Amino acid sequence: MSGAEVFQYIDGDTYVHKxxxxxxxxxxxxxIIAGIINGDPLVLVLLMGIPxxxxxxxxxxxxxxxxxxxxxxxxxxxxxxxxxxxxxxxxYSVSGVGLATYDGLLTGVxxxxxxxxxFFAFLLLVTTTKPGDLVNTLVSRLHFPMDYxxxxxxxxRFIPTLQVEARxxxxxxxxxxxxxxxxxxxxxxIGPTITPLLSNSIGRAGSLGHVIELRGYRSNAKIKFxxxxxxxxxxxxxxxxxxxxxxxxxxxxxxx
Amino acid sequence: xxxxxxSSYVRKMVYASLFAALTAAAAWISIPIPLSPLPVTLQTLFxxxxxxxxxxxxxxxxxxxxxxxxxxxxxxxxxxxxxxxVLFGPWGGYLIGFVFGAxxxxxxxxxxxxPGLAWLCMAMAVGDIVVYVFGVAQLALILQITLDKAIxxxxxxxxxxxxxxxxxxxxxxxxxxx
Numbered sequence: 001m002s003g004a005e006v007f008q009y010i011d012g013d014t015y016v017h018k019x020x021x022x023x024x025x026x027x028x029x030x031x032i033i034a035g036i037i038n039g040d041p042l043v044l045v046l047l048m049g050i051p052x053x054x055x056x057x058x059x060x061x062x063x064x065x066x067x068x069x070x071x072x073x074x075x076x077x078x079x080x081x082x083x084x085x086x087x088x089x090x091x092y093s094v095s096g097v098g099l100a101t102y103d104g105l106l107t108g109v110x111x112x113x114x115x116x117x118x119f120f121a122f123l124l125l126v127t128t129t130k131p132g133d134l135v136n137t138l139v140s141r142l143h144f145p146m147d148y149x150x151x152x153x154x155x156x157r158f159i160p161t162l163q164v165e166a167r168x169x170x171x172x173x174x175x176x177x178x179x180x181x182x183x184x185x186x187x188x189x190i191g192p193t194i195t196p197l198l199s200n201s202i203g204r205a206g207s208l209g210h211v212i213e214l215r216g217y218r219s220n221a222k223i224k225f226x227x228x229x230x231x232x233x234x235x236x237x238x239x240x241x242x243x244x245x246x247x248x249x250x251x252x253x254x255x256x
Numbered sequence: 257x258x259x260x261x262x263s264s265y266v267r268k269m270v271y272a273s274l275f276a277a278l279t280a281a282a283a284w285i286s287i288p289i290p291l292s293p294l295p296v297t298l299q300t301l302f303x304x305x306x307x308x309x310x311x312x313x314x315x316x317x318x319x320x321x322x323x324x325x326x327x328x329x330x331x332x333x334x335x336x337x338x339x340x341x342v343l344f345g346p347w348g349g350y351l352i353g354f355v356f357g358a359x360x361x362x363x364x365x366x367x368x369x370x371p372g373l374a375w376l377c378m379a380m381a382v383g384d385i386v387v388y389v390f391g392v393a394q395l396a397l398i399l400q401i402t403l404d405k406a407i408x409x410x411x412x413x414x415x416x417x418x419x420x421x422x423x424x425x426x427x428x429x430x431x432x433x434x
Contacts, residue, residue: 007330028328028329032328032329032339035339036339036340036341070336074331074335074336074337077335077336078335078337081293081335084293111337111341114339114341115331115337115338115339118329118338118339119329119331119338121329122328122329122330122338147269148321148324150269151269151272151273151276151317151321152321152324152325154270154273154274154277155273155274155276155277155280155321155322155325156277156325156330158273158274158276158277158278159277159280159281159332161277162277162278162281166281194428195428198278198428198432202271202274202432202434204274205267205270205271205273205274206263206267206270206271206434208270209263209264209266209267209269209270209271210267212266212270213264213266213267217266218265218266
C-alpha cells in the first residue's frame with residue numbers, strides 16, 4: 001500500500017480542485033447527514049456514486065482503485081460482523097446450517113454503503129483541497145476554533161507519516177532477523193518497534209511545535225484569514241447541493 | 257523526549273495531535289478474537305498513554321480530535337469504520353470512553369508531582385476501566401441485553417490484551433516526558 005499519500009492533498013488544476021473548499025465541505029456534510037437518515041440501498045449507492053464521479057473528474061481514478069480495494073476488505077468484514085450478530089429475519093441455510101439472515105445481510109450492506117459514501121465524500125474533500133485553504137475556510141467561514149482546526153490538520157498529516165515510519169522500522173528490524181509472529185510475540189514487539197516509533201514521532205512532533213511557535217502562532221497576535229471568494233461555479237455547485245438536499249428530503253418524506 | 261522542562265502550549269497541542277494520529281493508526285492493527293465481533297486493537301494503549309503523558313487537558317483533546325476525525329468520515333475507528341453511526345451504535349461507547357478514560361488517567365497521574373511507575377500503572381488501569389464502563393453500558397443499552405451478558409462479550413474477551421497493553425504503557429509512560 002502506498003501509505004505515504006493516503007488522505008493527502010494531490011495537486012491538480014481541475015474543476016473540482018478549483019471549487020471553493022466551502023462547497024466541498026457542504027457536500028460532505030450533505031452526504032454524511034443523508035447517509036445517516038437514509039436506509040435505502042439504492043439511494044446510498046447514488047450517494048456513493050456522486051463523490052466517485054467528482055473524483056474521476058478530478059483525475060483520481062488510480063486513487064479510487066487503490067482505496068476501493070482497501071474499502072472492499074472493510075466491507076467484507078462489516079458484512080461478516082453483521083451477519084454474525086444480527087440473527088433476526090428469514091434464515092438462509094446451506095445443508096441445514098443457518099448461515100445468514102436477510103436482516104443480517106441487509107444491515108451489513110447498508111453499513112458498508114453508508115461508510116463508502118462518507119469515505120469517498122471525505123476523500124474528495126481532502127485530496128482536492130489544499131490543507132491551508134481547508135483550515136482557512138473552517139476558521140473564517142465556519143467559525144471553527146483555530147486550535148482544533150490546526151490539530152485536525154496535523155493529525156491527518158501524521159497518520160500517513162506514522163504508517164510509513166512503522167513500515168520502515170518493521171523492515172529495518174526484519175533485516176536484523178526480528179520477525180514477530182502471533183499473539184505470543186506481541187510483548188516482544190514493543191522494544192524493537194513501538195519504542196523507536198514513539199520516540200521518532202515525538203521528536204518530529206517537537207520540531208513541528210517549534211516551527212509553529214516560530215511562525216508566531218498564539219503569540220497574542222490574532223491570526224486573520226482572508227476568506228476565499230465564492231465564484232460563479234461555486235454558487236452553481238451550492239445550488240446543485242441545495243437541489244440534491246431538497247430532492248432527497250422529498251424522497252425521504254415519500255413525495256417522490 | 258528526556259527534557260524535564262514543561263513544553264509550551266503549542267508544542268503540547270502538536271503532541272496531542274500526534275497521540276490522536278497514533279490512536280487512529282492503532283485502530284488498523286487489529287487481532288480478531290473469539291466471543292466478540294470487535295477485534296483487539298492497540299487503541300487503549302494510546303488512550304492510557306495520552307492521559308498519562310499529556311495530562312488531563314491535552315489527553316482529552318487528543319481523544320476528542322481522534323473521535324472528530326472518525327465522525328467526519330476518516331476510517332479511523334476499529335475495523336476501518338467511521339461516521340456518527342459508529343459512535344451511536346452498540347460499540348460506540350468505547351469511543352466515548354476513550355475521552356473520559358484519558359481524562360481520568362490524566363487526573364490521577366497528575367495528582368502526584370512525581371508519579372512512580374506503580375502510580376502511573378494504577379492511573380492507567382483506572383482509566384482503562386472507565387473506557388470499558390462506557391463501552392459495556394452502551395452495548396447493553398443499544399443491544400437491549402442484560403449487563404452481565406454485555407460484560408461477557410464487551411469486557412472479558414479484552415482483559416488479557418489489556419493487561420499486556422497496560423504493562424507496555426507503564427514501561428513507555430515511565431520513560432516518556434513531553
